Each structure stands twice: as structure tokens, then as C-alpha cells.
Amino acid sequence: MDNTFTLDGKSIPYSEGQTIIQAAIAAGEYIPHLCFNPEFKPHGSCKLCTVKANGRQTASCTQQPQPGMVVESDTKELNDERRVLLQMLFVEGNHFCPSCEKSGNCQLQATAYELEMMSPHFDQFFPDRPVDATHSEYLLDFNRCILCSLCVRASRDVDGKNVFALSGRGIKSHLIVNAKSGNLVDTDFSGDDKAAHVCPVGVIIKKRVGFAIPIGRRTFDEHPISATPHPIVKGA
Amino acid sequence: MSASLETAVHPENLRRVVIDPVSRVEGHGKVTILLDDKNKVHQVRLHIVEFRGFEKFIQGRPYWEVPVMVQRLCGICPVSHHLAASKALDHIVGAIHLTPTAEKMRRLMHYGQILQSHALHFFHLSSPDLLFGFDSDMSKRNIIGVAEKHPDTAKRGILLRKFGQEVIRHTAGKRIHGTGAVPGGVNKSLSIAERDELLNDIYQIVSWSRDAVHLVKDMHHQNPELYNSFGSFRANYMSIVGLDGGMDLYHGQLRGRDESGNIIFDGVDYQNYSQLIAEEVKNWSYMKFPYLKSLGTEKGWYRVGPLSRVQNCDFISTPLAEVERRDFAAFSGVMPMHAPLGYHWARMIEMLHAAEMIKELLHDDDIMGDDLMAKGERGNEGVGVIEAPRGTLIHHYRVDENDLVTMCNLIVSTTHNNQAMNEAVRRVAQQYLQGHEVTEGLLNHIEVAIRAFDPCLSCATHALGKMPLQVELLNGAGEQLSTMSRSNNGSICAEV
Ligand code: SF4
Ligand code: FES
Numbered sequence: 188m189d190n191t192f193t194l195d196g197k198s199i200p201y202s203e204g205q206t207i208i209q210a211a212i213a214a215g216e217y218i219p220h221l222c223f224n225p226e227f228k229p230h231g232s233c234k235l236c237t238v239k240a241n242g243r244q245t246a247s248c249t250q251q252p253q254p255g256m257v258v259e260s261d262t263k264e265l266n267d268e269r270r271v272l273l274q275m276l277f278v279e280g281n282h283f284c285p286s287c288e289k290s291g292n293c294q295l296q297a298t299a300y301e302l303e304m305m306s307p308h309f310d311q312f313f314p315d316r317p318v319d320a321t322h323s324e325y326l327l328d329f330n331r332c333i334l335c336s337l338c339v340r341a342s343r344d345v346d347g348k349n350v351f352a353l354s355g356r357g358i359k360s361h362l363i364v365n366a367k368s369g370n371l372v373d374t375d376f377s378g379d380d381k382a383a384h385v386c387p388v389g390v391i392i393k394k395r396v397g398f399a400i401p402i403g404r405r406t407f408d409e410h411p412i413s414a415t416p417h418p419i420v421k422g423a
Numbered sequence: 424m425s426a427s428l429e430t431a432v433h434p435e436n437l438r439r440v441v442i443d444p445v446s447r448v449e450g451h452g453k454v455t456i457l458l459d460d461k462n463k464v465h466q467v468r469l470h471i472v473e474f475r476g477f478e479k480f481i482q483g484r485p486y487w488e489v490p491v492m493v494q495r496l497c498g499i500c501p502v503s504h505h506l507a508a509s510k511a512l513d514h515i516v517g518a519i520h521l522t523p524t525a526e527k528m529r530r531l532m533h534y535g536q537i538l539q540s541h542a543l544h545f546f547h548l549s550s551p552d553l554l555f556g557f558d559s560d561m562s563k564r565n566i567i568g569v570a571e572k573h574p575d576t577a578k579r580g581i582l583l584r585k586f587g588q589e590v591i592r593h594t595a596g597k598r599i600h601g602t603g604a605v606p607g608g609v610n611k612s613l614s615i616a617e618r619d620e621l622l623n624d625i626y627q628i629v630s631w632s633r634d635a636v637h638l639v640k641d642m643h644h645q646n647p648e649l650y651n652s653f654g655s656f657r658a659n660y661m662s663i664v665g666l667d668g669g670m671d672l673y674h675g676q677l678r679g680r681d682e683s684g685n686i687i688f689d690g691v692d693y694q695n696y697s698q699l700i701a702e703e704v705k706n707w708s709y710m711k712f713p714y715l716k717s718l719g720t721e722k723g724w725y726r727v728g729p730l731s732r733v734q735n736c737d738f739i740s741t742p743l744a745e746v747e748r749r750d751f752a753a754f755s756g757v758m759p760m761h762a763p764l765g766y767h768w769a770r771m772i773e774m775l776h777a778a779e780m781i782k783e784l785l786h787d788d789d790i791m792g793d794d795l796m797a798k799g800e801r802g803n804e805g806v807g808v809i810e811a812p813r814g815t816l817i818h819h820y821r822v823d824e825n826d827l828v829t830m831c832n833l834i835v836s837t838t839h840n841n842q843a844m845n846e847a848v849r850r851v852a853q854q855y856l857q858g859h860e861v862t863e864g865l866l867n868h869i870e871v872a873i874r875a876f877d878p879c880l881s882c883a884t885h886a887l888g889k890m891p892l893q894v895e896l897l898n899g900a901g902e903q904l905s906t907m908s909r910s911n912n913g914s915i916c917a918e919v
Contacts, residue, residue: 397487402596
């Protein structure tokens with residue numbers, strides 16, 4: 188670990204093959220992110236982790252640093268852009284935080300708090316996305332999907348199952364379940380799968396748990412997301 | 424007599440007075456009055472646009488979400504919906520008997536809600552009318568005016584409410600839209616520190632609550648003429664009472680009495696409410712009119728809320744409130760009290776009862792226990808009933824084998840009181856408006872009558888005195904001949 192780069196003026200050591208965000212996390216620094224999870228190969232889709240590296244914008248979850256690189260992350264310009272990305276995510280789905288059981292444990296909500304997003308700003312899409320409650324132990328509430336593909340990666344790369352996939356393009360892209368019926372019950376999904384525990388928002392939900400954890404004891408009641416150590420998503 | 428004012432025989436050629444406030448969290452209310460050119464009242468109607476979209480919205484959602492989601496229904500008493508839904512869904516998870524900790528935590532939350540809601544209603548919304556007079560100077564007839572003239576009363580009102588909100592925060596996690604109750608129990612109990620914090624203030628709260636009962640009681644004694652007759656009409660009344668016949672605002676069986684106080688039904692398990700109550704639709708109102716099936720639409724309507732509850736129970740278990748209940752009963756004599764202004768007195772007795780119950784619960788170690796959840800055989804249907812601050816609140820759900828809600832029916836307190844509020848408004852119109860030029864002060868009498876019921880659009884009806892108001896003179900063809908409007912400062916100007 189001889190090499191270093193600077194992140195907002197702080198010197199960050201890194202080793203060969205690490206990305207900027209990996210080195211930052213190892214050094215205890217926070218760069219906002221949603222589709223990145225240290226346990227999985229980066230996907231680089233949400234763009235929330237965008238930083239300026241030597242003056243050029245790049246996704247810090249895929250970009251590897253160079254010696255002496257000057258990386259800016261916590262700047263007004265970048266945070267303003269991140270806030271707009273968040274607002275778009277909020278209006279594309281149906282995110283009703285006050286009645287969502289993932290409230291207080293949700294990375295989308297916590298990141299919005301972190302970046303001081305005060306309102307969704309854009310018009311809500313209010314898409315019609317019925318839930319899939321066919322599985323006896325798990326429920327899929329597609330209303331909250333942010334298409335981070337973590338469940339896709341977990342099911343494919345860790346569970347070896349391919350239960351989930353992203354389908355469609357652009358604004359039409361959505362999460363699907365790989366079964367003829369399209370229903371979770373007709374897959375080999377199980378609560379022991381890695382995929383059951385990676386969703387950063389509230390799509391893949393263990394049934395009948397609901398609001399079992401009182402306000403005050405949820406993940407982000409204790410610390411804001413910027414001060415919450417990985418792994419952020421604890422097994423449900 | 425006043426029922427005849429529901430529909431005028433010849434509505435054409437009557438002036439139409441509309442009291443129409445802007446829409447509120449839980450609904451939108453307005454009063455329309457038809458007057459002829461001698462100011463004779465021909466028709467009076469209270470219209471409340473009830474929000475029923477929720478019952479559709481909740482279909483297809485997982486049941487465990489409902490107690491939290493349902494709080495979005497109403498920003499005024501979310502805790503009541505939270506608890507009624509949880510009680511209904513206890514039947515889905517088979518938790519017919521909760522653990523002592525769960526039951527007591529939920530009760531504590533509920534009494535916190537009763538306390539804060541009753542304090543808000545009495546001190547903020549109604550005391551200006553009662554302390555200053557119904558047609559007193561409009562610019563003073565508000566909580567600011569009370570704070571100037573009666574600073575101690577206003578301050579106590581604020582602190583009583585705040586204490587109730589703290590009880591809610593410690594039991595539900597947040598002052599509004601908390602998560603404390605879950606199907607089958609609760610998600611937290613009190614820590615020693617939380618209990619001690621509430622214990623610190625509770626004796627003061629009990630004592631102030633008793634003072635508040637005395638304040639209203641004195642008003643009744645000083646001016647029995649006004650308090651007994653204002654908007655008064657006779658009605659059946661209903662509430663849940665405890666299994667022992669005592670007042671129980673959290674759980675019990677349904678009991679109904681007729682206008683003379685005789686029992687019509689008693690000991691009814693509220694799971695069977697739909698055999699007892701039906702709802703009538705009238706073409707002029709969005710809000711339905713519930714009635715007792717056994718008596719039919721004409722005779723079967725009833726009143727709910729504090730005035731009903733204090734007179735429906737056989738006793739109140741807490742000593743100070745029981746003394747006040749007896750005083751109340753002695754004041755009204757052999758007949759039950761039907762006067763709408765009696766609601767205020769009854770409401771304060773309940774506030775005292777809630778404060779005493781909170782005190783009792785804070786001395787019970789079960790509220791710090793850790794056995795929070797119960798379960799049993801899975802069911803697919805459940806009814807939850809609670810006596811919310813404003814009256815009986817019914818939640819009814821069906822859930823399919825995939826855990827999704829397939830049916831939801833709610834009957835909220837304000838709906839139960841629909842016919843009763845209409846009656847009160849008609850009585851007041853006859854007593855005060857008949858034959859007089861319409862003034863702001865006279866119109867406020869109408870609002871005072873509505874406000875006594877503390878309908879869920881309470882804030883709305885209170886702000887009403889400041890709302891623009893229109894009087895329309897229509898010709899036989901229903902065309903507008905002239906209008907009269909009231910501006911924000913209460914002055915009335917006519918345009919032809
Ligand atoms: S379900 Fe969750 S983990 Fe999967 S793509 Fe959607 S947000 Fe990401
Ligand atoms: S975290 Fe890097 S693009 Fe999503």
C-alpha cells in the first residue's frame with residue numbers, strides 16, 4: 188500500500204486493483220453510493236458515487252485511482268447532482284417512507300437524508316406495480332425498486348440461481364423474476380439466499396416482520412449513513 | 424321537529440347561505456342554509472366530504488403494513504387508527520389475548536392520545552367560544568385571545584397536550600406516525616428512564632385535568648339555561664363499555680341506549696358489528712348515515728363520543744373521574760343529558776380519566792416488560808374497535824392466504840355522528856337564525872354546535888369563522904339574484 192491519492196484533500200492509501208470507493212471505505216471515508224456493495228462486483232449504474240478525479244467526472248465504484256490523483260467528492264456541485272439523481276429515483280417508483288417498513292433501514296432514504304433532499308421536486312410517475320406475494324416467506328414490493336441489480340448479482344454470482352433479472356431498457360427497465368409465471372413462488376428462491384438480504388431498499392421483504400424494530404433502534408436511527416460501517420445491509 | 428329541515432319543500436326562491444371552509448386533512452365540511460326573504464329557515468344541511476379512497480388503496484397491500492399506513496388517513500388522531508387497525512389484525516395472527524406488556528403499552532398510547540386530543544379540542548378550539556361568548560368579538564375569539572385574557576388556562580392547555588404527545592412518543596416511537604403497535608402486540612416497552620420522565624409530570628397533569636373538568640362544570644352551573652338548551656335534541660347513543668360495564672376506551676363490548684337511557688343492546692361482540700349497524704346513503708351528502716338495523720333509518724341513528732360514553736358506562740374505574748361522572752349524572756337528572764354543549768364537560772371527565780389511567784399504568788411494572796408479542800392460529804378476517812377521542816372507531820379487514828388485504832371497511836367516529844351533527848345544526852338554526860338578519864356572530868353559533876362534537880374536521884370548523892362566506896338569493900329558476908359575502912374581518916357586504 189505505497190500509493191496514495193487525495194480525497195477532498197485527505198490522503199488515502201490504496202493497493203493495486205482497488206477502486207476509489209473501496210480505498211475510501213477502507214480509510215473510513217464516505218462517498219454516497221447505492222448500487223455498490225463491497226461484497227459484489229461493481230455495476231456502475233446509479234452514478235451516485237460520481238466524483239471528480241483530476242477534474243473529470245467518473246464513477247468511483249468502477250474507477251481505479253492513480254498515484255497522487257486529486258479526487259473531489261463532497262462538493263456542492265457534485266452533491267447537487269447527486270440530489271437530482273435521488274429525486275429522479277424517488278419519483279420513478281412509489282416511495283412512501285412514512286408507511287414503509289424499510290424506513291430507518293433503507294439506504295435510499297438514508298442517502299436522501301444525508302444529502303439533504305427536502306422534496307422529490309419532479310412530478311411523481313406513480314407507476315402501477317403490484318406486489319408479488321406468492322412466496323410463503325418473502326414478498327416483492329416492486330414499487331420501491333431502484334434497479335441497482337444487487338439481487339441479480341447476488342442470485343447469479345453467489346447463489347448460482349438467477350432468480351432475478353433486469354428487463355427492458357431506459358425508463359421501461361424493471362426487475363423481473365425468472366419463472367414462466369413471473370412469480371417468486373415458482374423459482375427456487377429461498378430465504379437463505381444471499382439475494383434475500385442485499386436489497387438496499389424495501390423490495391425483497393421477509394414476510395410478517397413489518398415494523399418489529401421500534402423507531403430509535405433501526406440502522407440509521409443510530410448513525411447517519413455516512414457514519415454507518417459496512418456491511419450496511421444486515422441480514423433480515 | 425328539526426328533521427323536517429333536512430329537505431325544504433320549495434327550495435326555489437330561497438336564499439342559500441354557505442359556510443364552506445377549505446379542505447382539511449380528513450375531509451371537507453360545509454353548511455348550507457336556505458332562507459326565504461323573511462329569513463325563515465327552510466333547509467339546513469351539514470355536508471362532509473369523507474375520504475374513502477383509503478379503503479381501496481389498502482387493498483393488495485401486506486397486512487402488517489396497515490397499522491402504520493392507516494395513520495395517513497387522519498393527521499388529527501392517527502394513533503386511534505393505528506390501534507384500531509392493530510386490534511383488527513391481531514385476529515389475523517391469532518393473537519386473541521395480548522401479553523400484559525403489549526396490552527398495557529397500547530393502552531398507555533391510547534390514553535396519551537385521548538389526553539392530547541381532548542386538551543387540544545377544549546383549550547385551543549372550544550375555550551374561546553365558551554370563555555368569551557359565541558358572538559363575542561371575532562378578533563379575540565381564538566386561542567391568542569385566551570392566552571391574553573386567561574394566560575394560565577392557555578398555558579395548561581398547551582402543557583396537557585404536550586404531555587399526551589410525550590406519552591405517544593415513548594410508546595409509539597414518534598409523536599406522529601409512530602410504529603408502536605404491530606399485529607400481535609407491540610414493538611417496544613418503556614425503559615426505566617422513559618417511565619420516570621413521564622412519572623415526573625403525571626401528578627400535575629392529573630390535577631390540571633381535574634381543574635379543567637371544574638372549569639366546564641362551573642359554566643354549566645352558571646348558565647344552565649344556555650348550556651342545556653343550545654342545539655339540544657334527543658338521540659340514541661352508543662359506545663363500547665368494558666366487560667364489567669365500566670368505562671373502557673380501549674376495549675370492550677358494544678352497548679346502545681335509547682334517548683331515555685334504556686338499554687337497546689348490550690354485550691355485543693364487535694366482531695359482529697355488521698349485524699348491528701348499517702349505513703344509509705343520502706343523495707345530498709358524500710358521508711354515509713349509519714343506523715341501528717333493529718330500529719331502521721328513521722329511528723336508528725345514534726350519537727357517539729364523550730357525551731355518549733360518560734352516560735353509557737355504569738361507572739368509571741378511576742376515583743377522581745368517577746366523582747365527576749356522578750356530578751355530571753346528578754346535574755342532568757333522570758334523563759340523560761342530550762345537550763351538545765355537554766360534550767365539553769364529558770370530554771374533560773374523560774381527559775381526567777385518561778390522566779388517571781396513565782398514572783396507574785406508569786406504576787405498573789408490566790409496561791417495562793419484554794414479552795411483547797403473542798400469536799395463535801392464523802385467521803383471515805378481523806374487526807378492531809376502539810373508542811377514539813371522537814367516538815367509536817371501527818376497522819374491518821379481510822386478508823388472503825398470501826397475506827394481502829382483500830377488503831377494508833372503516834366506520835369513523837365522525838360518520839357515526841353524521842345525523843346527530845345535522846340535528847344539532849338544524850336546532851341551532853331554528854333557535855338563533857330564524858327571522859334574524861344573518862350576522863357572523865349568528866353563524867358562529869352553528870359552528871359552536873358542530874365544534875361540540877369535535878368532528879374530525881375540527882380544525883376546519885374552527886377556522887370557519889374566518890372563512891369567506893356566501894349568502895345567495897336565488898330566484899325560482901335557481902338563478903342567482905344577489906350575493907352577500909363575508910370577508911376575513913367578519914364584515915358583510917352585499918352585491919346586486
Ligand atoms: S430489488 Fe432491490 S436489490 Fe434488486 S434491483 Fe431492485 S432495489 Fe436493487
Ligand atoms: S454506486 Fe457507483 S454507480 Fe452506483
